[in-house]
Amino acid sequence: MQRRTNVRLPPEVNRILYIRNLPYKITAEEMYDIFGKYGAIRQIRVGNTPDTRGTAFVVYEDIFDAKNACDHLSGFNVCNRYLVVLYYQSNKAFKKVDVEKKKEELDKVKTKFGLNSDERK
Structure with missing residues (x-):
């Protein structure tokens, strides 16, 4: 070869x-x-x-x-x-974890300010 x-x-x-x-x-x-x-x-x-x-x-x-x-x-x-x-690509392999973490942070902020996506309907 x-x-x-x-x-x-x-x-x-x-x-x-x-x-x-x-x-x-x-x-x-x-x-x-x-x-x-x-x-x-x-x-x-x-x-x-x-x-x-x-x-x-x-x-x-x-x-x-x-x-x-x-x-x-x-x-x-x-x-x-x-x-x-x-x-x-190792840098992309853990993106899902980051997305989950961001979603949790967003949910905490929504709860803190009394914003709930279900209330908009």
Whole structure:
């Protein structure tokens, strides 16, 4: 396998892929079959809670293998579901927590000032 030198990748490209829209019953072995064709995989984590079902993380050994897999498997049909393959971005992974926290703060302010969204109706 030839090494690529002096190739500039976009900043969002990394070795960790985040996959959505997976069939709920997919196994780690099936994930290795699909994603292993594009290079050596360090780890696969398939979501197993109600919030994470249908998602997975795939960590490649090499960033170019991850890019190749992302380019080729986005939209790939698995059991009549089209995969959504994204690069994992740690700064976006915790946005949901921030949104929940902001909602709690907003609710506290509404309560403090006697504002209730149900009263507008």
